[in-house]
Amino acid sequence: MNYTLGDWQAGKGTHVVAAGGELDMGAAPAIRDTIERLLEEGVRVLVVDLSEATFIDSTTIGVLMGAKRRLRAAGGSLQIVCTEPNLLRIFEIVGLSQQLSIRA
Amino acid sequence: LNASATAPAPNGRALELRAEPAELATARQFADFAAAGFGLDEDERYAFTFAVNEAVSNAIEHGESSPDGTIHMLTFVEDDVLVFCVEDHGTFRPKAPGVETLPERGRGLAFMAAFVDEVDVRCGEKGTLVRLCKRRGA
Numbered sequence: 001m002n003y004t005l006g007d008w009q010a011g012k013g014t015h016v017v018a019a020g021g022e023l024d025m026g027a028a029p030a031i032r033d034t035i036e037r038l039l040e041e042g043v044r045v046l047v048v049d050l051s052e053a054t055f056i057d058s059t060t061i062g063v064l065m066g067a068k069r070r071l072r073a074a075g076g077s078l079q080i081v082c083t084e085p086n087l088l089r090i091f092e093i094v095g096l097s098q099q100l101s102i103r104a
Numbered sequence: 105l106n107a108s109a110t111a112p113a114p115n116g117r118a119l120e121l122r123a124e125p126a127e128l129a130t131a132r133q134f135a136d137f138a139a140a141g142f143g144l145d146e147d148e149r150y151a152f153t154f155a156v157n158e159a160v161s162n163a164i165e166h167g168e169s170s171p172d173g174t175i176h177m178l179t180f181v182e183d184d185v186l187v188f189c190v191e192d193h194g195t196f197r198p199k200a201p202g203v204e205t206l207p208e209r210g211r212g213l214a215f216m217a218a219f220v221d222e223v224d225v226r227c228g229e230k231g232t233l234v235r236l237c238k239r240r241g242a
Contacts, residue, residue, distance in 0.1 A: 002129050022128075022129060022132075024125065024128045024129075024157060024161070025125045025128060025161045025164065026125030026126060026128060055132070055154075055157075057154070057157050057158065057161060058158055058161075058211045058212045058215045059161065059212075061211070062211055086147075086150045089147070089150075089151075090154060093151070093218050093219065094211075094215055094218060
């Protein structure tokens with residue numbers, strides 16, 4: 001396993017999901033399950049912290065986009081924190097930097 | 105003399121993987137090594153590795169349903185272009201057992217095309233072959 005995953009409550013109704021390492025097809029199902037669980041628990045404001053991520057693939061990006069759609073439909077929001085230049089460039093090239101509300 | 109289109113060139117390298125997500129890290133290392141050998145800079149290497157990861161991810165989805173459950177990777181330089189082939193022996197787009205097919209998947213091909221100069225996908229009865237081409241400084 002080349003990834004790490006954790007989540008915690010960061011404030012009233014705001015939850016953080018931190019995903020680090022290599023976020024590929026092997027990591028995506030666990031990330032999706034975590035977000036799914038938080039949604040079921042009623043979390044509506046989600047911050048996905050990718051500061052420790054070194055790689056991301058289309059599957060994981062798809063999971064984040066799906067989560068953002070669902071949260072928005074439920075009146076919530078999803079923000080992504082990302083500082084890794086390689087990841088920022090991927091988001092930029094695939095044209096999702098703005099759509100995914102990425103903050104450095 | 106009678107080399108086929110996918111025969112390894114003298115400068116080529118090949119690697120066989122099991123069709124499992126756990127093999128993706130090895131695939132990325134193999135791609136990065138090929139890109140470094142070709143002389144791509146760090147940013148280009150990362151982009152190339154991203155594209156290869158997408159191709160191998162697709163092959164894992166297809167390949168898990170194949171009898172031998174393996175994926176073949178082949179890389180070589182042709183006319184000063186880095187070529188990377190990923191081949192599986194599954195059928196196109198089945199839901200492979202043991203691999204969770206997320207509804208969020210499906211962007212892989214478009215993403216691949218954004219990171220290399222050329223993507224060629226050939227689907228046959230015996231599997232799928234994806235050929236990625238990358239030029240220097242492109």
